[in-house]
Amino acid sequence: MVTTDIKRQLVIIGGAEDKEGDCQILREFLRRAGGTKAHIVIMTAATELPREVGENYIRVFERLGAEKVRIVDTETREDASSSTALKAINDATGIFFTGGDQARITGILKDTEIDEAIHQRLAEGVVIAGTSAGAAVMPDTMIVEGDSETNPRIEIVDIGPGMGFLPGVIIDQHFSQRGRLGRLISALLQEPADLGFGIDENTAMVVTDNQIEVVGEGAVTIVDESDATHNNIDEILKDEPLAIFGAKLHILPNGYKFDLKTRQPILQNASIADSSVPVGSANS
Incomplete structure (x- = not known):
């Protein structure tokens, strides 16, 4: 049961969010993540097409005005200890998990250094979003x-x-x-x-x-x-x-x-x- 006074910001999306029109949901995430000063990290662990999916979100967030958008692609658990990936997480104001297979996300990221870093950033006020x-x-x-x-x-x-x-x-x-x-x-x-x-x-x-x-x-x-x-x-x-x-x-x-x-x-x-x-x- 959720009863604790935890500080957090999450944008939890049911999938198939608008990426071409007004982009109401992605716009809300970006606004909460800092708007035109936002540094967004796209987590592509769920998908087998990380570059294609990630670049699609880069186009959307750049069109909406994000200052910086980058992909963190973790294909293996070893990638979840990458110093480059960890730096991107620590510099982010918003972290976005794409769709795909949820078992891939937990299989690659759970109980890793990136997992620990993301939870720490959530506690510090970073906005975490995920779709599908x-x-x-x-x-x-x-x-x-x-x-x-x-x-x-x-x-x-x-x-x-x-x-x-x-x-x-x-x-x-x-x-x-x-x-x-x-x-x-x-x-x-x-x-x-x-x-x-x-x-x-x-x-x-x-x-x-x-x-x-x-x-x-x-x-x-x-x-x-x-x-x-x-x-x-x-x-x-x-x-x-x-x-x-x-x-x-x-x-x-x-x-x-x-x-x-x-x-x-x-x-x-x-x-x-x-x-x-x-x-x-x-x-x-």
């Missing part, structure tokens, strides 16, 4: 892979260690577009986390300390199982349907906020206590 796979790695436990468009079952999702930038939650991406509510609930019930966040494409949850604001054209779906009265996870086999009673569901579009400590949506600086809807209560 780069969003999946934000919690301390992440969804590695799983089935979409299906009902919750233990077997439909694989979970593993994430990077731990936002502990105590579960995050899924491409959420509405790929019908991932079932796998988010499946992952949430298997882990000691109360909150699951499903982020739509071209949508971001922007975390400032313990508050989230939604930015973009879609929504962030929040499943809160902290007050759930029942689930059957200890009673079923891995291919059998999961049940859950009394969980809460919040849908937050652009501009809406959420408090991670109180686990309540925020509107005009007031907690909306009656804005939650039990999962499965909608008319069919």
